[in-house]
Amino acid sequence: MSSSLFRFLVVLLTLGTSLSASASNTPAADAFETYLNPPAPAADSFEPLPAPSRATPGNEVRALAHGRVETVDAKGGSLTLEHFYYENHELLRLRTQYTGLEAVTLPTGALVTRGHPLGRVAAKSQLSVTLHTTKALSAAEARAFLQSRARLPLPAKEPVLLLVSHTNYAMRLYERGREVTRVEVGFGQAEGRKQVRGDNRTPMGMYHVVQKHRGSFTGAYAEYYGGHWIRLNYPNPWDADRGLTQGLITREVRDRIARAWAERKATEASTRLGSGIGFHGWVGPWTLEETGGRLSWGCVVMHTPDITALYEKIPEGAMVVLF
Template sequence: MSSACRLLPIIASLLISVVHGLAEEPVIPAEESAAPPQPVPAHLELAKKLFDPGLADGFDFPAGGPEGKAPYTAKATRRKYAGWKVTGKPGEADADTGQPHTGEAWNGSGGGTTDAGQPIFAIAAGVVREVKETPRGPAVTIEHRFVENGALRTVWSTSAGLADVTLKAGDPVKRRQPLGTIANRGAGTTTQLYLEIRTQWPPPAEAGPAAGCEPPSAFIRAHRTLTVPAKEKSLIIASKKDYRLLYCRDGKVVEDLPIALSQKPLGPKTEDGDNRTPEGEYRIIQKAVGPFDGEWGKFLGSRWMRINYPNAHDARTALDAGRINKGKCEAILAANAAGKMPLANSELGGGVGIHGWVSDWPDGPQNLTWGCLSLREADLKKLYSLVAKGTVVIISP
């Protein structure tokens, strides 16, 4: 037998071993071999949260119609009564028990059990988080998410003293959806609705019973109408963190543009000359095409879109802090309510908007302006052609 023939069995054996070895080699699953997902940029994550379809568009009162003032007719006697008596504020002592109130008691003006069976409504859209028995009677707790001055907030309302409750945890509810009726629990108990609005849920065990509780009627009056970004036909979202500006239509991002910020980019604008960019919810109140006159005209580029800074929130915050007087605060509030240009020569400053620059700035974060948002020339012209007066502008930290 030739040497070549003698080698054939050895070669075959080696090949079989190699094949077996390959077959036993571990296979890496596709999901393990794939590159890790990249984090979503902050400005796109913000837009996703702002476009949440479950956000509340405003708050109504729980009884007596949306304004809480409508009369009611007693179920037992069919007698009509003028309206509702609301007592108690968080922290105040209850007249009967001496315990601090955590909310408000809603009683029909007819007294006694005349309000028994009256319907109680959800104060805003949300999701039921809990339905349970309480010393006041069955209670429904609803989580409400909403946008206030451009920021996402959450509160929890609890309506206690109910009957005929059919909701359960996890159920979505709409604004003014019936929750149940006021229960008549018999002699020795008060027939009433007890309403709480809390900024924390569950309530912190280590804090006092009224910790995190808002005065319900005052809160509702201050939040009757709210912006729902997904329902805005035209919307601008500016993220100072990412130095990006999104132009959106009907809840969808249309343009994603780089921006330059003010010379002091951190923190909201609070006073004239602080070189900071405002933070909050504003609207475009003026549009103009250059060239612009004056010492600073060249820094505006070819287009100018003014926002309504200071807005109502800026004015109230400044009044509370003693930075402006009541007269100037009221003037700013009145101008904003009428959709007009707010007072520009107060201690808060003014003349803030979106514009270009003397030339296009380089890539990367740029802190250039005295409080405005700046776009490169081509992006400025594009955005100017898309937005109209009245467009909502949300500027986020």
């Protein structure tokens, strides 16, 4: 092998090692920030599809929700918006595609608000608005989708918000989107998302604080509360939808759960879905190393000094998202 070729291979090897090290040192995305701060302002609601009377040539076409411009074809009279919205514990993405437009002036990447003008119905075209989730929705599916999301939560706007990450064994407390504190937490003894009563799993979902108690407790396991209890309104409507599909509850019970949850009240406690989920302390000190974070019968366990310090900062009605 010639010396020049040898030097060239050494340079390639060094460069490859450097790139690998650089990639491995790239910080992982923060799950909390990713959830709370989508690439464009989250939708607070979706408007219905334009009525036929609004689809006549020359009429203004407006955005169905907050989002940003993903693609523009001004000559072809089309535009696609990207929307982000919260549903249960997930931050989801929707695309709305508008065709049959003229006078489109928005550039790619522009942020839009609900009702923002996108262009006008073209004189020689037919207006079409198509929704895309994981697939293109039919007109009937699109109408149902929009109607069921006429009002949407905005976690970052909540006066008090608790985000709990199953993956990171961590909780962060926010006040109107500003982080106040972060603490370590543990979960149920069994891994996975809660399904039924007695499975010792912790739920994933969007809930609200509906009850608080500090002081002494009674019963065989009183000491395991660590002197504090903050109850959530599990099950929520998505838990109830699953329960209805699986034959665990009736339609009437599902609807009662949905109404109570929307009012930030306690939901049904006697169904096969289970109940009694919340935050509490523990009988003594614990560590992730010793316990694996698997402690409770389904609740979120905090270190007792942490829940003691945060108890007054978590009011009834506060939103809690376990993701």
